[in-house]
Structures are given as structure tokens and as C-alpha cells.
Amino acid sequence: MNLPLSDPLLLAQDIPETLIANLRCPGTAVCMRFSHKGDLLASGTAKGSIVVFDLETNGVARRLPGHTAGRTVQSLSWERSGRYLLSSSVDWKVILWDLNDGSRVRTVNLGAPVYIAELHPQNYLWCVAALYEYRPVLADLTSTSVKQFGLPNLPKRAPHEQEGAEKADAKHFATVAAFTPCGTHVITGTTKGWLSIISTVTHETVYSIRLCNKPILLIRLSRSGRDLLVNASDTIIRTIKLPDLTNPNLHADSIKLDVEHKFQDVVNRLSWNHVAFSSNADYVMASTLMNHDIYIWERVHGSLVKILEGPREELGAVEWHPTRPIVAATGVESGRIHIWSINTPQRWSALAPDFAEVEENIEYIEQEDEFDIHPIEELQKRRLDQEDEEVDVLTVDDEQLEREGGVGKTSEFRMPVLLDMGGESDSEDELIAMGAGQYRRKSTAHEDTDFEDGPSGYESHGTNGTTGTKRRRA
């Protein structure tokens, strides 16, 4: 509801520009995802814990302990309503969480370390996962006895290409898998640079194309499902236009994928850690290996439009907020999550209603009746008489309801607010052994006060019963 009062210039801005916050989190964040509504951010750490942040408060909203401690969380995937979250880890497990109470709906052991796991966009009880040196798996989590379906690793080749293929297909595995937005197909990338489109119905490869000779690191689809973003280890980011895969008349032979843009740094030969589309896929961004910046390109001409700077560390995963110009990135060294957004300066005219901000001097023209003197009572009466318009204080605009996500949905999921998140002792990865029976907290005091602008950060630590004794050497 702040839109009518916001500066239209700021609303028109669609690329973030300044670092606005750091999220304090226990452990080292390595992956993260915004919820579809954009009010929550889930992050997984290198030590196997998962934390859900509330982006309004920039505080921890829920902790989800469940993956084997010490094993990196590899990926996170939100269900549309924001109630369920899928996480995967190198501990071979994929866990489906219910955020209503923080319980685990399903825990599935896939038999190999997981590269990436993603929920079906329509049905949260289906997921696809790419596994380390194994075939990708489509899993049906509907019942407690989970059904797994293997998907092909190898690309679909034309008959004349079959020759010598066996040799080429040694050690050829899928490294990444992603659903198309309608869930009819899975797109996979392999260690040898192949891209395959696999039907989720027949579990067969419909189409394959070789993009490069190096492994494909990440595949992302835009929300429309018509744009594909591929990061490969040959230091080139590709965007590819996809055909409408939902069209039942689409023939497999007619599919042809063309690379739309190739983004690379030809001067420094930078490689890219992680890539993401902006909310409407107008922009592509990437974090860089051994470098502190996030690069943002626009897709019309394929030109570089912005380099986001800020923290003095290399950045790992990057994510673009689903609706607003907000970018989040994990710091590789600190493990913190940095957040960029647009700069909103205080408009001084908002503080003093009698003043207006003008670009140039304006000559003041006095109105005819401006200094006429009327009796106060008459003015008062006239003013009250003018208040004859019909005022509706009850009806909410459809547009506003839409924005609040309430149209037609009577039971919209809202995660319960847990109190005393600050008093709860953080998980084991925050305590570091210092010697016999001695521990110290990994997060030091200055880290804790990062987001604070008041003294309360200090106080809540005082109330945290265990820290007083364990922190003496910190």
C-alpha cells in the first residue's frame, strides 16, 4: 500500500545498486532461495543446517535441523504457497519440510550425494534430483514409501552420431536438473556439456544439444519457462530461448535450441560461480570466481549494465528477488548473506507538508482570494459543508488483494511467528572447540550487531544463558 506514496522514479528502477543489509546467520551460508512471494529467504549452510530468514525483519524466522551435521546443503526449492521447502545435501538425503511446524514431511535417501534437487512446480510431492556420478532421479513423495524413477544420463543422438559414442559416454553424468514451469519436462546438463530435455511422463530424452566441452554447472529457467540460463565451466554464460514445451503438437524433431547471448569476460577470463535471472528475466547476473563483484547484463543487447560491489570477499550463490529489485548473495569467506537493493533517499518535502521540492525557482503567483479575511466560523462551516464526498473505508481494491495474494484463496499459508528466536542457543556449528572442554562461539560480537542500529543486540546476548561462560576466551 506504499506505492501511491512512493517516488515514481524509484519504482521505475529495476536494478539494485547499493548494499543495504547483511543477514546474520549461524554458520556459513552456501545456497539460498527466495520464496515465491518473496517474503522469506531460505539458506543452507556448509555444516548442514537450514535457516529461513524473514526479509521484513532480516531476522531468522525458523531453523530446520535435519541434515547430517557437517555435510553441505546443496540446494533448496520452495513450493509455490511457501509452506513446503525441499532441501538436498551431500549426505545423500533430500528432505521435504513443512514450515507450518518445522516438521519433515519426507526424508529420502537417494543413494548418492545430491548436486541439486528441485520441487515439481505444480505438485510439491514430486521432485527431480541430479546426483553425483549417477543418473538423475525423479522421485514421487506422495506416499511414505517413496518411488524413484531413473532418468537417462546420456544425450539423445542422431543415428550417424552413435559411432564412437560409447567411448565418449564413459564417465558421462548429469550434473544439474531443472523442471520446466509446467512440470512436463526436465532439463538436464551433463559433465560433457550436453543439454537434454527429458519428458517427465515417458522418462525419455526428447532432445539434446551439445553446448560446450566442459561440464555444465547450473541451469535456470525464467518464470515464463521460455528462457534458459546455462552456466558452464568454459567461462561462458549462455541464454537460450526455449520453445513452448507445453504445446502437445510440438514434435521432438522440430525442437531447435539456439544460443541467444553469450556473456563472458574476454579480458580477464573470469569464471562465474553462480548465475540468476532477474524477476522478469530482463537481466542476467553472475557472481565471479576469485573476485568480489556481481555482474548484471541486460538481455536485449547483451550488454553489461551494472557491477555490484560491496563486501570485500568472493561471492557464492546469487539470487534475484521474485518481484522487487533486490539481490542476495552469499559471502564465500564470511558465510554471510549480503543484500543489495535500490537506494531510497529521504524526500525532505515528505517531512514538512508545506514545502515542495522544485527543480528550478518558480515565481509565486498570488491567488485572487488568497488573503481575503473571512470569519473563522464561516470558514469552518464552509469546510465542513464541503466534506460531502462518499468515502469508502471498507472495500479493498482487487489489485491490492491480488498483491496480498488473497484472491480466491481462502486459506493462504502464513508461517507462524516463533518467539524467542534470539534466546535459543544456535546449533552446534556455532560453537568451536578451543581445547579440553572449552568452546567459543563462532560468531563474534561485532558480527551480531551488524544489522542492529540499537543496543539490543548486546542485550539479547546477555540473556543467552550459556554464552556468558563459554565466551570467556572469545
Place this chain on the structure above:
Amino acid sequence: MSITSTPHDSPKRKRLDSEISHGRDYDSEAERAKLDYAYDEDSPSDVENSFHTPKEERDDASIKRRRVDRPTRLNYVLHMTLRGHKRGVAAAKFSPDGRWIASCSADSTIKIWNAQTGALVHTLEGHLAGISTITWSPDSKVLASGSDDKNIRLWDTTTGRCFPTPLKGHHNYVYSLAFSPKGNMIVSGSYDEAVFLWDVRTAHLMRSLPAHSDPVSGVDFVRDGTLIASCSSDGLIRIWDTGTGQCLKTLVHEDNAPVTSVRFSPNGKFILAATLDSTVRLWNYVEGRVVKTYQGHKNQGFSISSSFGTYTADTSPDEEDDNSDPPPKWAFVACGSEDGKTVLWDLNSKEILQTIDSHEGVVLGVDVGMDDQTMITCGVDKTVKVWKRQAMVSESTEQSRQQSPRVNNDDA
């Protein structure tokens, strides 16, 4: 709104007394108009009649036939008096689920009452000084209270226990509080002239807004939580962006009277503000102008809160069709007065719908239930009173009840 704009010469119209009277009103004869006013009090029974009438009998398709006339009077009568506080009660609030009533008092306790029976459920003790303000979390499980001991405390209302970490940070009395619609944030206003925004989960201060130059007497969140309104004795109402902490708008009336309460309208497009010049104003905050001014009560020295409420035409439950559209609702504004009255105005016409003699001394708080039927008031006389809406009872109503069967017979 009470004037039906249908031509009165239709023979079918004669069935309904009220419509006849409105038809006369249409003639704009002063005498008749006076008579109408008396008839208007009959509206409950008239409405019952109109509900009985089959739709197809109604003429004039251009106007929605299910039209129900807006009552020009409300009749809230005393239902319960909740006694127990030892000093004046500063605020009383319904829980969002309507099951509980919470009241806070200068005796530094909060009491939670069963809204149905009036039984005392919990007395929450822990504050070291008087409590000026309370607010319910949207799930009705947590109550936040702001006290003159400078702390804000959160209470589990099912157990009556206090959460161990109070929200500490204000340098002076906490004067006003509001929960965000998601329940993840609390905004507070204080005598230290600042507005603080708190993370409820961690009990940490998130943001401090350099808001005013006098105590902040009222704060509120808009329905989607993106805006905060604050008001102060310095006469200003400020609108803040929750996400950035920037002030987006300042509203000031030329008289600059101290503002004592601020409330967003249910749809979030307007702001209701009470000021110490015995006036309540409705602001269009986007355009920054007053759209309605309500007067008739007395408020010159006390921080009295105002409230929105809704009302429907009086209908007894058995009259309502199951398949009908929801009945039309109108909004009213309620505010306490320093002469012990509570005044209800119709939002649009600014007419006083009811003046209730509610407390001895100042009425400090008023809250209207979500069911359109109940209201609570509290005052310096240490009591909380629950009011229930009843159909207008008057001689003319009795009369019309007797008449109505006859009217229906005419029809048949």
C-alpha cells in the same frame, strides 16, 4: 443514503411504510421530512418486510432491488461490566478471533476476559508501572503491552505467562503499540519522541525512526504492513515506509492540535485521527487532505483512542436468505468522550448514530468487534464495559410491528 430514489407512485410501493415515507421525502416537504425521521427508527422492521418480498415483485430494474436502507440510529446497550482493575483502564481490545478481551490499566496489570461470558481468564503481572497500550498478534496467541516502566512485554495469552525477553530500548514511557499484520514486527511510540520497529521473534530493535518532537501517542500498521502511521502531541501525523524507514508523508491540520490516536481504515486508504480540539478527522493520506470531520464529543486533555466499526441493517438471523449477497455494510466511527459518553458517527454523513452514557469520567478506549454486534469501552472508572447492538426498541417500532402484518395482507 436513507432516501430511496424510486418513484413512489408505483402501486406496489404502498406495501412498505418506510418506502412510502421515503417517497414523501422525495417531495421534499419539510413537515414530511420531520415525520420521516420518526419513521426511520422503524427501519429494523421495515427491513424485515423487504426481505420477505419476492424479488420479481420489485419494479425498476435499474436499481438493485435488494437495497436495504441504512439505519440512522444504532442501539448499543450494556451487556456486561468487567470489574477488577484497581485503577483507570487505558485500553481494551478484542482479540482478532473475537474470543477474548484484553484490558490494561494504570494498576500495572493486564486482564484477559472471556468475550462471551465476561469471566476473568488471566491477570498478567510483570510490569513495574502503569500500562498505556496493548496490541494483539494477528493469531490471537500473543499480546504485547507497553508500560511506563519503558519496556514492552510479550505475553502468551493461553498460559498467561510473560515471554522472558522484554523489548527494551525506549528511554521513556511506552505510549502506543501496534502489531504488524503478519505478526513478525511490532511498532511502538514513546514519550522519548521516537518510533521503534521491533523484530518480534528475536526481541531485537530493528529500526528507530526519528519521528516527532513530542510524545508519540499513536502508531498503526496498514493492512499489508508496508506503511506505518504515527502521531504525536506535536500535531503531526507521519506515514512511514516499513521497508526503508523513510517518512513518505506528513499530515498536519492548520490548527496543529495535539493528535492522540491514529488508525488506518480497514481498506488502508484513509487514516482516522483524534485530536485534542474535540475533533476526530478522516484523512485521505495520499492526497494529504481531510475528507471528514467528526465533532460532538469532548476531548481536550486525555489521550482517547478512536475506532472504526461497521454496521448492517437490523435483521434478525431468521430473516436472512442463505443464498443472498452479503448484506450491505456501512462504516461508523467511535470515540470516547471526557464527559463519560461514547459517540458513534456514521462515516459518510457524519451524523451521530448513537451517544452512549458509558462511564463515570473519561472514556479512554473503545474497540468494535468484528461481528458488527459488540463493542467495548473502558474508562478512568476502572471498568471495562461490553455493549451489544440491539434492534431499535421504541413505541413506533411496536406500532410498525403491528402494522406490518396488515401491510403484507394488502399485498396478498
